[in-house]
Amino acid sequence: MIGARISSIRAREVLDSRGNPTVACRVTLSSGASAESMVPSGASTGVHEVLELRDGGKRYGGKGVLKAVKNVNTTIARAVRGTDASKQQKIDYAMIALDGTENKSKLGANAVLAVSLAAAQALAIHRRMPLWKSLRKTFNFPKAASLPMPTMNVLNGGAHANWSLDVQECMIVPRQRNMAERVRAGAEVFHVLKALLKNSGYPTTVGDEGGFAPKLKNVEEAFMLLVKAIRKAGYRPGTDIALATDVASSEMYDKRDKKYHFKTENKVYSAKRLLQRYLEWQKAYPLILIEDPFGEDDWDSWKMALPSLSKKSLVVGDDFFVTNVKRLKRGIQEKAANAILIKPNQIGSLTETVDAITTAQKAGFAVIISHRSGETEDTTIADLAVACSAEHIKTGSLSRSDRVAKYNRLLAIEQEMGRG
Ligand code: PGA
Ligand code: ZN
Numbered sequence: 001m002i003g004a005r006i007s008s009i010r011a012r013e014v015l016d017s018r019g020n021p022t023v024a025c026r027v028t029l030s031s032g033a034s035a036e037s038m039v040p041s042g043a044s045t046g047v048h049e050v051l052e053l054r055d056g057g058k059r060y061g062g063k064g065v066l067k068a069v070k071n072v073n074t075t076i077a078r079a080v081r082g083t084d085a086s087k088q089q090k091i092d093y094a095m096i097a098l099d100g101t102e103n104k105s106k107l108g109a110n111a112v113l114a115v116s117l118a119a120a121q122a123l124a125i126h127r128r129m130p131l132w133k134s135l136r137k138t139f140n141f142p143k144a145a146s147l148p149m150p151t152m153n154v155l156n157g158g159a160h161a162n163w164s165l166d167v168q169e170c171m172i173v174p175r176q177r178n179m180a181e182r183v184r185a186g187a188e189v190f191h192v193l194k195a196l197l198k199n200s201g202y203p204t205t206v207g208d209e210g211g212f213a214p215k216l217k218n219v220e221e222a223f224m225l226l227v228k229a230i231r232k233a234g235y236r237p238g239t240d241i242a243l244a245t246d247v248a249s250s251e252m253y254d255k256r257d258k259k260y261h262f263k264t265e266n267k268v269y270s271a272k273r274l275l276q277r278y279l280e281w282q283k284a285y286p287l288i289l290i291e292d293p294f295g296e297d298d299w300d301s302w303k304m305a306l307p308s309l310s311k312k313s314l315v316v317g318d319d320f321f322v323t324n325v326k327r328l329k330r331g332i333q334e335k336a337a338n339a340i341l342i343k344p345n346q347i348g349s350l351t352e353t354v355d356a357i358t359t360a361q362k363a364g365f366a367v368i369i370s371h372r373s374g375e376t377e378d379t380t381i382a383d384l385a386v387a388c389s390a391e392h393i394k395t396g397s398l399s400r401s402d403r404v405a406k407y408n409r410l411l412a413i414e415q416e417m418g419r420g
Contacts, residue, residue, distance in 0.1 A: 001086040003031030004126050009080060011072035011114060013065050016041055016374040017402035018208060021065045024376075025072055025114035027122040029085055035121035037380065039110050039345055040372035043208065044159040044168060044248050046296050046319030048327065050348040053108025068108035076107065076115055085123040088138050092116050092351035109348030116349040117380050130416045131383035139354050141388045143361070147179045147414060148369065148385040148393040150407065151244045151289060152186045154193055155214075155222050156207030156397075157264075158248050160373050164213045166262040168248035170222040171394070172230065173288060174241050179414040183398075183407050185233070185241055190398040193229040208373045210397030210404075218265050219245070223285045238286030245281075246291035246394075249274075250319045253295035260295075271301035275309065282312045289368075289392070291316040291341060302336035314339040314366050314391075323347040323356045332363040339366035341394065344381070357388045368392040375402035379409035386413050 011025040022041055028034040041052060053071070055064035079098050083091050095115060099107040124134035136145060151173050157165025174185035193212065194204050202214035216222050223243060230237045237243075252260045260269040269277065271294060281287050290309065294301040296319040309315050318341035321327045331337050340360045344353040360367050369385035371394065385393040393410070396403030414420040 001084055003029060003033075004085045004123060005030040006081055006083050006085055006091075006119065009072060009077040009115060009118075011069040011111070013069055014038060014376070016376050017400065018374045020063045020374060021060050022374070022376060023065050023068050023072065023110045023114040025118045027085070027115065027118035029122050029126050031126050033122050033126035035118055035125055037114050037117035037121055038376035038378040039113050039117070040376060040378070041110075041345070041374035042343070042372040043374065044251050044319070046250065046322045046346065048296060048319075048322045048324060049346045050103045050109035051105040052110045052345070053105070065108075065110060068111040071107045071111040072115055076111060080115065085119045085126065086138065088116070088120060088123075089351045091119050092349040096349065104348045109345060112348045113345050116351070117344070117378070120350055121380065130413065131380065132386040132413055132416075135383060135387035139387070141358075143389040145386050145417065146389040147410060147417075148390045149173055149175060150182055150186060150410070151368065151392050151394045152190075152397055153209045153246075153394070154190050154211040154397050155226065156209055156211040157213065159251055160209055161207030161213035163264050164207075164215045165219065165222055166252065166264045167219050167222075167245050168251070169209070169211070169246035169291075170219070170226060171244040171246070171289075172226060172241050173244050173392070176240070178419060179410050180420060183411060185235060187398045188233045189229050189235070189241065192233040193225065196225060196229055196232070206397065206399055210400035219281070220284070223281065223287075227285060242286045242288040244289035244291070245287065246318065248292050248319070249294055250292060250296045253298065271298065271304065275301075275305045278305070278309060287313055289314045289316060289339070292318050292320055294320075296320050299334065299336060302331075303334055306335055306337065310338050316341050316368060318343070318370070321356075323353060325352070325355050325359050328356055328359055332359075332365070337365070339368060339391075341368045341370045342390070343370045343372060344384075345372060353384075354388070357390070361388075366391040368394055370394040371396060371403070371406065377402065377405050379405050382406045382409035382413065386410070
């Protein structure tokens with residue numbers, strides 16, 4: 001494509017929403033089109049994720065990313081400069097080959113992904129297209145573009161909120177017809193929830209993803225509060241706004257006794273008893289999505305639970321699949337889940353991310369495009385969700401600009417699609 005050759009690649013160390021260093025990268029094309037990406041970073045990371053390269057040592061408590069930045073500015077830049085940015089696969093596979101490891105540990109997945117995303121963004125500018133349209137052109141997604149259902153994490157727990165609650169996320173899912181109404185419904189419930197918490201004497205400070213983080217009695221109290229807030233805001237629980245949860249159960253699984261330890265509630269569960277509890281939640285609340293109900297290597301429990309759990313909810317693999325096609329294929333074959341969480345930095349390039357999306361879609365799995373708990377102002381995931389017509393997007397609560405930036409981008413995309 002004329003003018004779309006990569007002429008320069010320049011990375012830099014910046015901060016994420018938790019104040020930890022992360023990689024930013026600017027890619028400029030021969031036409032002058034130029035864009036900058038920033039990569040996110042998780043806290044409750046899956047053990048099977050690719051490697052985020054950190055410097056160690058004293059700087060930033062060992063979390064500096066100068067090595068990853070250097071890898072972009074030297075090794076990767078030398079290999080990728082001159083490549084046509086419309087050949088995203090070529091760029092990504094060149095970096096994968098250059099790295100040569102299974103988990104991108106040589107160059108760092110944070111280095112590779114930063115270049116991968118910035119190249120896609122610069123190309124969109126070169127093509128004078130919104131990013132979601134340009135991604136569709138590059139990857140030829142089979143389904144028509146559509147706006148995802150947001151799953152909004154308004155009550156934070158687990159590793160994101162100092163274990164105020166055993167499950168990591170209690171979410172609301174506004175099901176209104178358009179994005180503006182979904183965002184409005186979510187924000188209205190968020191504010192009613194804040195008032196409810198305040199009136200009950202709970203703190204209304206927020207956790208890593210912008211949701212409230214009160215120390216509640218148990219998960220049921222969280223769901224009850226959400227249902228109450230939905231009603232009080234004038235919406236029908238289930239019909240207008242459903243619920244979702246990310247149990248992030250790998251954080252609670254103990255390999256030694258093969259049990260799930262809900263430490264805040266002081267309860268210990270076998271997988272079978274935990275499934276019973278999930279089924280009770282489903283009976284009592286409009287719970288349409290359960291993420292990581294079992295541990296990342298507890299395949300038997302996933303398989304045991306799917307037939308009953310999937311009757312009312314999407315059963316989503318996050319730490320379980322880590323956006324990895326190999327693990328996803330096994331999950332499809334062994335009937336372990338019916339949905340996948342997609343996080344580009346779990347696998348480390350746009351091409352591999354899209355591979356996971358299309359593999360999932362072909363198998364009839366639902367796709368949920370997701371942020372990380374450590375985020376930046378980069379809004380690529382909003383465009384990706386629309387481009388591939390993901391069923392859901394998970395991008396946090398209705399506060400904090402690192403989360404709201406993605407909702408605001410979805411509102412802009414709705415207009416770009418001629419629907420706003
Ligand atoms: P993480 O959490 O970004 O800290 O891994 C998000 C999630 O588990 O979905
Ligand atoms: Zn998760």
